[in-house]
Amino acid sequence: MLFSGVSRDNDKIQRLSEYIDKSERIVATTGAGISVGGGGLTYGQLFRSTHRGGARDLENGDNSFLHTYLDSMFRYKPSFSHYALADMEKDGKLIGIITTNVDCMHTIAGSENVAEIQGSVQVNCCADCGRHYDGYEIWNQDGLPVCKECGGMILPWPLYSHIGLWDRDVKKAQKWIGEADLILAIGTRGNYGGAYWSCRRNDAVIVQINPGHTVFDHAAVLNIRENCDDVFRALKERRDGK
Numbered sequence: 001m002l003f004s005g006v007s008r009d010n011d012k013i014q015r016l017s018e019y020i021d022k023s024e025r026i027v028a029t030t031g032a033g034i035s036v037g038g039g040g041l042t043y044g045q046l047f048r049s050t051h052r053g054g055a056r057d058l059e060n061g062d063n064s065f066l067h068t069y070l071d072s073m074f075r076y077k078p079s080f081s082h083y084a085l086a087d088m089e090k091d092g093k094l095i096g097i098i099t100t101n102v103d104c105m106h107t108i109a110g111s112e113n114v115a116e117i118q119g120s121v122q123v124n125c126c127a128d129c130g131r132h133y134d135g136y137e138i139w140n141q142d143g144l145p146v147c148k149e150c151g152g153m154i155l156p157w158p159l160y161s162h163i164g165l166w167d168r169d170v171k172k173a174q175k176w177i178g179e180a181d182l183i184l185a186i187g188t189r190g191n192y193g194g195a196y197w198s199c200r201r202n203d204a205v206i207v208q209i210n211p212g213h214t215v216f217d218h219a220a221v222l223n224i225r226e227n228c229d230d231v232f233r234a235l236k237e238r239r240d241g242k
Contacts, residue, residue, distance in 0.1 A: 026180060027184070035187075070140075081232050083109050085106065085111060089111055089112065096115060097113065098173040098177065099116055104121060115176065116169050117169050117195060119165075119169070120156065122134055122136045170196060177204075178199040181203070183207070185207070
């Protein structure tokens with residue numbers, strides 16, 4: 001049984017499966033839409049809903065913003081789509097994931113080649129002395145961590161960079177997009193695509209999975225207007241039935 005409205009796009013699931021079969025180097029670009037299936041808050045959702053100043057609130061002693069986000073992150077698991085992409089990487093089809101998400105869910109799901117172009121809570125720095133504390137598990141504890149060297153406040157990259165781009169991962173994104181013969185745009189509106197999109201191959205095929213309209217609408221050879229978890233479940237069912 002295909003899932004929800006995906007049954008109406010049975011032919012599109014078949015076309016997606018064929019594009020994957022024909023491709024040798026796939027890159028996925030992901031945004032908030034891939035994380036909501038896991039049940040947690042995305043950083044952008046929380047930032048907009050609280051109207052907080054992020055780092056400025058922390059500097060003033062208000063930790064509620066970060067506490068709320070991290071509680072959401074560790075309470076929920078990666079979505080079906082996160083795991084589907086991790087499996088695609090293990091199968092040797094997917095060479096990398098480019099994401100604007102900062103929740104580390106791709107890593108938690110088992111993906112190894114992830115370019116978090118806006119950084120994430122895996123990239124952390126002491127606000128006072130600059131010492132790095134990388135890895136997301138530092139946040140999975142009671143209370144917020146403090147620097148072992150100076151006792152200063154540790155901030156994740158999206159806060160101490162004021163939501164800037166993480167240059168190391170932007171370079172990875174540029175390399176991968178330049179090698180891809182198939183690009184899967186999943187739950188993303190294409191924000192910050194200007195940092196890497198111009199590096200893509202002219203002959204790369206673009207498939208978009210997104211219930212809404214985005215900048216990829218006219219560039220994609222296939223637009224699947226469905227929730228990405230439903231699409232990947234239907235795709236798995238189709239491919240397992242071969």
